[in-house]
Amino acid sequence: MSGVRQRGLCWRCAQGHVGAMQETLVSIWTRTRRTLEAAGVEFPVNEARLLVEAGVGVSRLDIITDPRRPISDAQAANVTALAERREAREPMAYILGRKSFWTLDLEVNADVLAPRPETELLVEFALGHLNTDAPARVLDLGVGSGAILLAILSDRPRAEGVGIDSSVGALAVARANAERIGVAGRATFIHSNWWRDVEGAFDLIVSNPPYIPTADIAGLQPEVALYEPKLALDGGEDGLDAYRAILDGLASRLRPGGVFALEVGQGQAEAVAALAIDHGFRVGPHRLDLAGIPRVVTGKLTGPD
Numbered sequence: 001m002s003g004v005r006q007r008g009l010c011w012r013c014a015q016g017h018v019g020a021m022q023e024t025l026v027s028i029w030t031r032t033r034r035t036l037e038a039a040g041v042e043f044p045v046n047e048a049r050l051l052v053e054a055g056v057g058v059s060r061l062d063i064i065t066d067p068r069r070p071i072s073d074a075q076a077a078n079v080t081a082l083a084e085r086r087e088a089r090e091p092m093a094y095i096l097g098r099k100s101f102w103t104l105d106l107e108v109n110a111d112v113l114a115p116r117p118e119t120e121l122l123v124e125f126a127l128g129h130l131n132t133d134a135p136a137r138v139l140d141l142g143v144g145s146g147a148i149l150l151a152i153l154s155d156r157p158r159a160e161g162v163g164i165d166s167s168v169g170a171l172a173v174a175r176a177n178a179e180r181i182g183v184a185g186r187a188t189f190i191h192s193n194w195w196r197d198v199e200g201a202f203d204l205i206v207s208n209p210p211y212i213p214t215a216d217i218a219g220l221q222p223e224v225a226l227y228e229p230k231l232a233l234d235g236g237e238d239g240l241d242a243y244r245a246i247l248d249g250l251a252s253r254l255r256p257g258g259v260f261a262l263e264v265g266q267g268q269a270e271a272v273a274a275l276a277i278d279h280g281f282r283v284g285p286h287r288l289d290l291a292g293i294p295r296v297v298t299g300k301l302t303g304p305d
């Protein structure tokens with residue numbers, strides 16, 4: 001981005017004497033928007049506003065109701081630094097350090113996948129399966145930021161949850177989010193390679209595992225390919241490695257009547273359902289996302305309900 005000050009009319013008197021033009025909320029918003037447009041980001045107007053809010057320390061209302069409010073050089077430099085990160089296509093969630101998911105405002109960093117809106121389908125299924133007043137034990141395999149598990153625990157006050165991940169950094173983020181949301185007393189986080197260190201049985205087992213075929217990762221949008229943890233993306237040669245590992249251990253960890261729900265990538269639902277049936281499960285109807293893509297494969301053990 002260009003420097004934070006421009007030559008031009010004096011901002012105080014609007015006279016044509018030579019002087020540094022004062023940056024205002026609207027001028028830095030416009031400049032940031034142009035930078036993001038040139039970098040090819042998808043929503044430059046909105047994102048530029050969010051960067052101004054974060055860099056200056058103002059609200060959306062401040063920008064809209066008082067656009068000509070002058071900002072200091074230090075504030076302008078903050079916005080410029082944030083815009084340069086976004087210009088390099090770092091995800092907004094990492095730059096802002098937070099991401100909304102379900103009803104939660106989660107802290108995120110580069111150790112975790114930024115939770116996606118389609119994953120809320122999995123939460124919706126889970127909540128439909130758990131009674132509001134009944135105790136239940138929930139397991140989230142590959143808990144990441146804690147998005148799925150913490151959304152469930154925050155809406156089901158009698159549920160207890162275990163979140164496992166093989167990333168120590170991700171577990172630290174999930175723990176911190178559990179504390180902030182106020183459910184840490186009902187959540188346990190375990191460092192584990194899938195089932196290796198999981199104990200006990202569960203009423204509900206959920207997972208949004210890594211499912212991108214290895215060879216496809218480099219071709220994803222730069223925000224994902226360059227910044228999100230490979231461990232959260234890489235599903236092996238056909239994208240299904242994690243489903244095989246999860247389904248191998250699933251039957252012995254489900255309580256009688258228990259169910260599982262697995263998020264899947266586009267075009268993977270039938271293959272994952274077939275794997276689940278091979279492992280002795282009865283598969284339910286797939287849950288479709290807003291684009292009509294099957295996104296969640298659900299099932300339970302065969303036999304009497």
Ligand SMILES: C[S@@+](CC[C@H](N)C(=O)[O-])C[C@H]1O[C@@H](n2cnc3c(N)ncnc32)[C@H](O)[C@@H]1O
Pocket residue numbers: 112113114115116119141142143144145146147148164165166167170192193194208209210211231232233
């Ligand atoms: C796609 S991310 C999902 C994160 C979070 N559940 C969500 O939906 O936003 C997959 C997660 O699985 C974890 N993971 C990958 N391989 C694993 C393994 N072998 N054992 C446990 N967790 C693993 C990653 O570290 C990552 O946090």
